[in-house]
Amino acid sequence: MSDLRIRASSFGKFFDCxxxxxxEHLLGIRKPAGLRALLGTSVHAGTAAFDSARLNQSEIRPDDAAGVFIDTLHHPEYDVDFSNDNIKFTEAERIGLVLTTKYCTEIAPQFDYVAVEMSLEPLVIDCGGGVSITLTGTMDRARVAETHDGTIIPDVKTGARVVTNGEANIKSRSAQTGTYQLMYEHTTQQRTAGAQIIGLGTTSKTPIAVSPVFDARRVLVGTDEAPGLIQLAADMFRAGLFPPNPQSYLCSKTYCARWNTCIYHE
Ligand code: SF4
Incomplete structure (x- = not known):
C-alpha cells in the first residue's frame, strides 16, 4: 500500500465501518444492491436532473424529474437483487415518485444552487511512512449553494432513517460532508460556511426535512485538543488497520458486502 486512490464519496463509509x-474498496468484495438502494439511486437521478436543468436555465418540470426517476428505477445500471429487501417494486415506485415531486416543489426552491454533483480536484493526504491517499471524484449526491452566510454544501440523503421525528438526521454525516467541504475548498480556494443534510425518507409516509447548517469541516481537520478524521485516517492507512464497527446502522446482510465472512457482527 503506497498511493491509494479513493473516491471521495466513499470516505464517509470508511469512518462508518x-x-x-x-x-469493498480494497479487496473487491461485492454484492448486488437491493431494491432500496436502487430506489435511492433513482430518486437521486431525478432530483439531480431537476437541479442540473435549473442551473443551466433549461426548462424542467417536476414531472420530467419524475420521468428520470422512473427510467432509472426500471433500467438499473448495476446488478440488483430484488429479493434482498422487504419492499415491493410498486411501493418503491410510489415512494420514489412522491419524494422526487416533494423535492422539486418543496425543497429545491429553498436553495440557490451554484453546482450539482461537482467534479473535485484530487486531494492528496500524506500518511507518512511512504503511504499517501488521494481522494478523487465528484461530490456525488451533494450540491453547492450560496446563502447569506456563505457557501454551504447540502448533501441529499435517502433512506429509511434519514428523517426522524420530522428532522433530518445529521448523526454520523460529518465525515462525508466534511470531506466535500474540504475538497470544495481545495478545488476553488474558497472557504465554506458549513454543510447541510437534505433528508428524503423512503418509508411509507415519505417524510422530508432539511437540517440546520453545521460545521463538518472541523471534524475532518480537528482542533488543538483533538485530531481530525483526516489525521486518524492517515494513521489507520499507514498502520494498515481497518477496525470493524458492528454498531453501524449499515451492519446488516442487506447493506454490507463483507457480512458473510465477517466474524464481528452479532
Ligand atoms: S458485518 Fe462486519 S464488516 Fe460489515 S458492517 Fe458489520 S462489522 Fe462491519
Whole structure:
C-alpha cells in the first residue's frame, strides 16, 4: 500500500465501518444492491436532473424529474437483487415518485444552487511512512449553494432513517460532508460556511426535512485538543488497520458486502 486512490464519496463509509470499507474498496468484495438502494439511486437521478436543468436555465418540470426517476428505477445500471429487501417494486415506485415531486416543489426552491454533483480536484493526504491517499471524484449526491452566510454544501440523503421525528438526521454525516467541504475548498480556494443534510425518507409516509447548517469541516481537520478524521485516517492507512464497527446502522446482510465472512457482527 503506497498511493491509494479513493473516491471521495466513499470516505464517509470508511469512518462508518473501516472493515467493511476495506472489503469493498480494497479487496473487491461485492454484492448486488437491493431494491432500496436502487430506489435511492433513482430518486437521486431525478432530483439531480431537476437541479442540473435549473442551473443551466433549461426548462424542467417536476414531472420530467419524475420521468428520470422512473427510467432509472426500471433500467438499473448495476446488478440488483430484488429479493434482498422487504419492499415491493410498486411501493418503491410510489415512494420514489412522491419524494422526487416533494423535492422539486418543496425543497429545491429553498436553495440557490451554484453546482450539482461537482467534479473535485484530487486531494492528496500524506500518511507518512511512504503511504499517501488521494481522494478523487465528484461530490456525488451533494450540491453547492450560496446563502447569506456563505457557501454551504447540502448533501441529499435517502433512506429509511434519514428523517426522524420530522428532522433530518445529521448523526454520523460529518465525515462525508466534511470531506466535500474540504475538497470544495481545495478545488476553488474558497472557504465554506458549513454543510447541510437534505433528508428524503423512503418509508411509507415519505417524510422530508432539511437540517440546520453545521460545521463538518472541523471534524475532518480537528482542533488543538483533538485530531481530525483526516489525521486518524492517515494513521489507520499507514498502520494498515481497518477496525470493524458492528454498531453501524449499515451492519446488516442487506447493506454490507463483507457480512458473510465477517466474524464481528452479532
Ligand atoms: S458485518 Fe458489520 S462489522 Fe462486519 S464488516 Fe460489515 S458492517 Fe462491519
Amino acid at each position: 473501516a472493515y467493511s470499507w476495506e472489503g
